[in-house]
Amino acid sequence: MSLFRREWTEEGLDENLGTLLRTGVLISAVVVLGGGILYLIHSGSVLPDYRVFHGEPADLRSVPGILKDALSLRPAGLIQLGLLLLIATPVTRVAFSVLAFAQQRDQTYVIVTLIVFTLLIYSLVGGGL
């Protein structure tokens, strides 16, 4: 992986982060598009209902549920997986920044990025205020 090969210089860090963000968005867009095409083939002729708020079914709300639905190639599950990958992109970026600052022995920023990372994971696993 070219992400790891480069030295963690300031410029190298910038470039690695850029590549990471772009790749994450691209992969998630492809997964969402694939799921979207299946979704339209399966239920394109049904009438939509978004006027009244129901909330999504339980399996489309949690990370394990989405993975299970996506693995059985259910269109809604695939789209949610793509969206999950999209959410994971900035989270991964923050995780890489933790490593990058650790390599630069910049303790202050290791702590700063760890706090951001913890907040993100907290929200993803269903924590809320």
Next chain:
Amino acid sequence: MHGKEKDAFLNIFEFTILIWLGSLGAGFLGALTGLGGGVVIVPFLALGLGVDIRYAIGASLVSVIATSSGAAAAYVKEGFTNIRMGMFLEMATTMGALVGAALAARIPTAAIAVIFGCVLIYSSYLSSRPQRESQKQKESPDPLANRLKMDSTYPTREGPTPYHVHAIPLGFSLLFGAGTLSGLLGIGSGAVKVLAMDQAMRIPFKVSTTTSNFMIGVTAAASSGVYLNRGYIDPGLAMPVMLGVLLGSLIGARLLFGARTRILRIIFGFVILALGIEMIYNGVTGRL
């Protein structure tokens, strides 16, 4: 919403294409004007198509991550983004985003609509002001910024130019507010972030806009997690919104270099003003 009953005859295929086209336009204009797609997507879905505002906010949030990350990739490489300052302020924006997402579940949708309307009106005011670079470079350094190693350089025609970061506590508080708005309304709230960095922290405008964009993705990811777990992110709705806004903003960003956006910003400002008034009206009359 009476008088818009004809929507009911659209099947999911037509509905999806319509949302995709609308999102494409929103992403395009959002990138060209620098206001982001979120400010138009939510009113488009909620007012135009009668979608429940919580679904609209959920779909908008994921599109915000897509456009921010896509654009950040380009800006980070150009060397404008102040990554240290961005990471530091992300503590404020992510905490704010969690507060905003918590509020979104507790306050009535009518109140969300009214707050959204106020933010739209404020954004339209901001977009009508000319963007210009003020003289900031020759100021003395701030000790806290120095300790946090935030002072940096940015590329100009004369090569890398150094600048100083100021008023970190004030900027931190303002960005907490920006994060809260982002989590509550499903927008990037880039306008507030840029304002805080440009005016309060007094850093170069281009550094403000690119660093704001760098933070928007992380901010939106924090609230998206909460929205997803709460069942506010609908795949059928988020799919065309995300794909449309992403493509639209990529095209918009390509055209941005060298484009004269002054007139466009004024027109867009009026559109946002009208949407803001309509959001408040619909919120107050209890239709949203």
